[in-house]
Amino acid sequence: MRRRGRAAGIGALGAAVLVLVGACSDAGTGTDEAQAPAEPGLEQFYGQELTWGPCADYAPTTEDQPAYADPELDCTRVTVPQDYAEPGGETMQIALLRKKATGDRIGSLFTDPGGPGASGTSFMAGQASSWAANGLGDRFDLIGFDPRGTGASVPLIECLTDQENDEDRAKVFADPSPEGVAAAEAHSRQFAERCTERTGADVLANVGTRDVAKDMDILRAVVGDEQLTYAGFSYGTELGTAYAEAFPQNVRALLLDGAVDPTQTTIESTVKQNAGFQLAFDNFAKDCTTRENCPLGTDPAQATAAFQAIMQPLIDEPVPAGDGRMLSFNDAQTGVSQALYVSQLWPALQQGISQVANGNGDFLMQLADLYHRRDAQGEYSNMLQAFQAITCVNQPALTEPAEALELATQADEAAPFRSTGRGPVGARDACAFWPAPPTSEPHTPQVDGLPPVVVVSVTGDPATPYQAGVDLAGQLGGSLISVNGEQHTASLQGDPCVDRLAIDYLVNLTVPEEGAECTLMPS
Structure with a gap:
């Protein structure tokens, strides 16, 4: 899901996934090198030890509770600095949900379903069984996380009752x-004021993609992975791109499905989505x-x-x-x-x-x-x-x-x-x-040293139009899987063609051939 403003248009949440195809390969596991902090002052965060336990108390909604009660899932929270410019100041807690690998473990597969604002722990709680059935669960710990301010992370962004x-x-x-415009703007101002009062301007200033990408590197390190393996859907592609820019040397594999083009302005992205x-x-x-x-x-x-x-x-x-x-x-x-x-x-x-x-x-x-x-x-x-x-x-x-x-x-x-x-x-x-300035702006990503990444784009995707995927693949020097279909995102959702290519990449690091194309099978 991705939209601009509270009335600018409907966005796109990463679709529920059902996976059919498996694969296997040899790959390294985490090492002590995984704990190395990217910046001075962050050692305490990169070096923290995790205590995993039952997930029941992590369910962000009543409807999530049955999925979180699965005994094969475990959960924890990871401490990160609220403001990376002041790592000795206030902290936040990032919620993680994991289904442990059952076979020859490569490492962890992190995922984000989109938004921004969607709960990654909820997404993985609902999808872990189907992902595990296709071979990914043999080779990876399957991990969903709630970006700062969302889901079961602490503190929460709270604006409305x-x-x-x-x-x-x-x-x-x-x-x-003019009277109608003034009424609409008064409503927008009230929303911003409620968010500020109930969440805090200091929290709101540090919930952007820039900061979540840094959190992701701490998450990678504390679970013991030397490099990150990640599948991001919709807005999750924006997170993956930001991580690739900040930590290209720490990337093992990035599967980006339903691309957000980082070069587009607010007006450009909203109009194209409409x-x-x-x-x-x-x-x-x-x-x-x-x-x-x-x-x-x-x-x-x-x-x-x-x-x-x-x-x-x-x-x-x-x-x-x-x-x-x-x-x-x-x-x-x-x-x-x-x-x-x-x-x-x-x-x-x-x-x-x-x-x-x-x-x-x-x-x-x-x-x-x-x-x-x-x-x-x-x-x-x-x-x-x-x-x-x-x-x-x-x-x-x-x-x-x-x-x-x-x-x-x-x-x-x-x-x-x-x-x-x-x-x-x-x-x-x-x-x-808003009480806080932006921490990101449209730009062309700089990703020197980034290993091969894979972008998936659907021709009839309403929320993240196809061309954005073509453009993002070019910007990242990655490979593109073009998917003929009428839906938002396509990988790891049960289509044999798309899933075969996606899983082969995540497990074996096999990059699809140039011009790779799939047509979604009717369900």
């Missing part, structure tokens, strides 16, 4: 007038209009207009969602975009749009709840709050009203299916009012 989250989702800022979702919507519409009772009609060329006619009335008149809540325009759009992540959900999406046309918001609200990580008890994880906080320090904010209007205008043009029909609202988002 559950009730405030519900209220936040119901608000729609569709008025492009265009990616419009393409996904258009492809869905082509399929829907061939089916019986498609709510978009029978002409794909008119599908966006038909969709707007169904959705735009929700701005003023939300529809019941079955549990006492009302489906807002924002939640309807979120639910639709959630379904556009994978083409297998297209028939269900057709049903959800038909429901809205008939005054029923049940299905799209369920999809929106999934995106917002709201459980059946009405409790939220902090994922999207962390998403916003991390985003605000990862790129320079759009502080000028003219920039905000340019972004809104271009995003509206790129994805008309999301349009309110009332004109772009040029309001600055929460990052313009």
